[in-house]
Amino acid sequence: MDDTRKRAGWDTVIRPRKGWFDIDFKGLVRYRDLILLMVKRNFTVLYKQTILGPAWVVIQPLLTTLVFTVVFGNLAGLPTDGVPKFLFYMAGNIMWHFFAQCLTVTSETFTKNSKLFGKVYFPRLVMPFATVLTEMINFAVQFALFIVFVAIYAAKPDSGVHPNWQLILLTPLMLLQLGVLGLGFGIIISALTTKYRDLAMLVSFGVHLWMYGTPVTYSTSMIADKFPQLLGVYMLNPITPIIELFRAAYLGVPRYSYGYNLLSVGVTAFVFLLGVVLFSRTEKTFMDTV
Amino acid sequence: MSERVLEVDGVSKQYRLGMIGGGTLHDDLNSWFARVRGKEDPNVKIGKEHLAVNQKFWALKDVSFNVDRGDAVALLGRNGAGKSTMLKLISRITAPTEGEIRIRGRVASLLEIGTGFHPELSGRDNIYLNGAILGMNRAETTRKLKEIMEFSEIEPFIDTPVKRYSSGMYVKLAFAVAAHLDPDVMICDEVLAVGDLAFQQKCLTKMSEIARSGRAVLYVSHNMRTVSQLCNRGLYLDGGHLTYDGTVERAMELYGGSSARSVQRNLDEVPRTKDRGDTMRMLSIQFENTQALEYEMDSSMQFTLTCVSHIAEPRLRLRLILQNSIATPIAMTQTEPFEVAAEETFTRRIKFPLDGVAPGEYIIKLSLVSGTPRGRTNYYDTIVDVSRFVIVDDPAVNSGFIWSERLWGNERLKPLEME
Numbered sequence: 001m002d003d004t005r006k007r008a009g010w011d012t013v014i015r016p017r018k019g020w021f022d023i024d025f026k027g028l029v030r031y032r033d034l035i036l037l038m039v040k041r042n043f044t045v046l047y048k049q050t051i052l053g054p055a056w057v058v059i060q061p062l063l064t065t066l067v068f069t070v071v072f073g074n075l076a077g078l079p080t081d082g083v084p085k086f087l088f089y090m091a092g093n094i095m096w097h098f099f100a101q102c103l104t105v106t107s108e109t110f111t112k113n114s115k116l117f118g119k120v121y122f123p124r125l126v127m128p129f130a131t132v133l134t135e136m137i138n139f140a141v142q143f144a145l146f147i148v149f150v151a152i153y154a155a156k157p158d159s160g161v162h163p164n165w166q167l168i169l170l171t172p173l174m175l176l177q178l179g180v181l182g183l184g185f186g187i188i189i190s191a192l193t194t195k196y197r198d199l200a201m202l203v204s205f206g207v208h209l210w211m212y213g214t215p216v217t218y219s220t221s222m223i224a225d226k227f228p229q230l231l232g233v234y235m236l237n238p239i240t241p242i243i244e245l246f247r248a249a250y251l252g253v254p255r256y257s258y259g260y261n262l263l264s265v266g267v268t269a270f271v272f273l274l275g276v277v278l279f280s281r282t283e284k285t286f287m288d289t290v
Numbered sequence: 291m292s293e294r295v296l297e298v299d300g301v302s303k304q305y306r307l308g309m310i311g312g313g314t315l316h317d318d319l320n321s322w323f324a325r326v327r328g329k330e331d332p333n334v335k336i337g338k339e340h341l342a343v344n345q346k347f348w349a350l351k352d353v354s355f356n357v358d359r360g361d362a363v364a365l366l367g368r369n370g371a372g373k374s375t376m377l378k379l380i381s382r383i384t385a386p387t388e389g390e391i392r393i394r395g396r397v398a399s400l401l402e403i404g405t406g407f408h409p410e411l412s413g414r415d416n417i418y419l420n421g422a423i424l425g426m427n428r429a430e431t432t433r434k435l436k437e438i439m440e441f442s443e444i445e446p447f448i449d450t451p452v453k454r455y456s457s458g459m460y461v462k463l464a465f466a467v468a469a470h471l472d473p474d475v476m477i478c479d480e481v482l483a484v485g486d487l488a489f490q491q492k493c494l495t496k497m498s499e500i501a502r503s504g505r506a507v508l509y510v511s512h513n514m515r516t517v518s519q520l521c522n523r524g525l526y527l528d529g530g531h532l533t534y535d536g537t538v539e540r541a542m543e544l545y546g547g548s549s550a551r552s553v554q555r556n557l558d559e560v561p562r563t564k565d566r567g568d569t570m571r572m573l574s575i576q577f578e579n580t581q582a583l584e585y586e587m588d589s590s591m592q593f594t595l596t597c598v599s600h601i602a603e604p605r606l607r608l609r610l611i612l613q614n615s616i617a618t619p620i621a622m623t624q625t626e627p628f629e630v631a632a633e634e635t636f637t638r639r640i641k642f643p644l645d646g647v648a649p650g651e652y653i654i655k656l657s658l659v660s661g662t663p664r665g666r667t668n669y670y671d672t673i674v675d676v677s678r679f680v681i682v683d684d685p686a687v688n689s690g691f692i693w694s695e696r697l698w699g700n701e702r703l704k705p706l707e708m709e
Contacts, residue, residue, distance in 0.1 A: 010297075014382055014391040034422035041408055041419060048410045119402045121382035122423055284385040287378070288305060 023280040027123040034122060038130035039137070057141045061097060065090040072217045081219045081253040082160045084153050090146055091247050092216035095178065098139040099239060100207045102182025105131045107189035107203050109279075110286055117287065124283040125276070128187050132179045139175070150250055162252030167245065174242050174249075177268050181238055184271035191278040194286040214239045219247075221254065238264040238271075294394065295474050295506050296357040296380070301389035303350040303375050349375040352389070353532045355525060357475065357508065362501040364517045364538050365510045366545040367527035373510050376527070377401060377477055380508070395474025398424050400465065402479075409453035413444060413463060416452055420467045434470045441496070442466035443489075462489055469496050476500055479510045487616075487696055494520050514542055515615055515651055515695075546582060553577050560673050570599045570606075570658050570670035573635075575677070583679040587649060587687045587702075591642040591679065597658065597671070602632045606670075609659050610642060612700075615651040617674070620700045624659070648702045649683035649693040 047053040072078050073085035080088035106128040113127055154161045193199045214237055223234050235241060241260040248255040350372045357363055365373050379386050381399035406423040407416045417438055421431035439445045442462040497520055501507045511517055524541025526534035534541055557572040578592045585591060605627040612621045630636055654677050658670040683693050
């Protein structure tokens, strides 16, 4: 081709936006230092001028878990599959929180960074990836706290906590899937919000509603008991099988078919690919519309 | 042999005028539904021609040029000629509508001071962050850290959050990072105007060095002094078309001919501040005996000023404030008081003697004032940027010296007398 010969020997070729699969993965690798620096920046900025600083990472899930335990566990008296209420809610809560954070923060990628994006080029995907890494570190801290509680409860006789060591080995995969899923949904929304701000409104309360469609404050077994015919539909929510697997691994609650997990992985891959395609298409010209 | 670092090949950029979409899904659906029913679009702004919505506008049309190593290229043109769009395309901030841009090596663009600086982070952290944004890895930045700190003159404050920096320190740091990144192409858009003169000079020297060391600089500025000092090539953009590609001198002439240096200027349309220009208004100015507003040293400038007054004023004066090329006032002079009647349109011929003004580029500011001897001044009308003009250096008059504005200022005193 004449075009390819013309482009030989050039490092960068800037062309009009064309096609759907024009994604700059190489650039992303080249800018990996920037991803790490952005993670560092996120942390520094987040805890500047706070008294408790990083302690907020653990205060937040602890308080939420306590509220869940009191409201849903004690007041409403929802069953928790025979494991201690506090652990049950904490497991759901830290997983959900991780997903929700990934989603909400990445969904603001274009709108929050429009000033920066308007003045300098770097692969825009750097920002969402840095967000997910930041949230993973936050999660790690909360997870460590969770492990401490699991150990305390498991040491007691008859606590009902039975960690499943084989499933525990899958933890990194669960985490990865959850992060990728949050990132995928987030960047889809961020790509669409450059044109329609409505979605930004939807995100904040949509995520909240979504939580109630996910077994965070109750267990999937309640659905299985009360609406057995709906269980298949309920499990279509890609987060549900992940949280259930996580609880099965660390608390030993009954496990559901791996089929649901495979389905969830499929949905995750689809959402992620769709997100990256939409995002890459948007990043080239979004400065003209923001 | 010179090697090509940048090829701009038939590049066009199209924007849609008016709003792009309604901004919300609701508005867009609304417009769409109205179109389906054959009704008028409820979101079209009233009073605007219907054409204006979705009308295509070419910010750049079929622009092609090449930049080789060692080039320092000035991109000149009036506001809206497409300079900034061109720089945005080359820095990959937005994609062209047509055509292709090919780059060899790394581009460092300085379209704004302190891009990507985070106010809460320290100077040092920001150097790393900014370096990474511009494409450097950690090791490279560490290697350059000392040089960057030295160049930016902010070493003592390197661990202070940049939100405590002055805007001058900000530019210094930002420029230092971009300049030390060893870019193959460096793009600079008017950012230097913020720093002090000494630092501007330092930046220009650095950019010349970059160009001389076999890289390329693309520079946009309205400050002709810096352009002529730095650049060895000029491009002139007019209405999105590249109309000239050649020497910087010729490009500057084209620019000078097409902007505020014009010989006749309509002052009625120039925006004023606050309540200026309501009771009295300068309408037009015509500079006489000049084609390019370039004057010899010790000569004089003559112009005719036409104004309208809605009130009677027995003691009106025309005040002229001479400003240097970055709009710092240098000197003031004014006419004797004269009388105007209400609803009078009056024209006055003014002679402005240029004795003692040093060679360089200046801006004239004009005011209509009434002043009492006690010092109360009433401003009727003020125009800050009436026109630019140049006083051409003539070493013969300076007993063989070329006037150094940066070191010697803007006023030429009489020679010292020796007994």
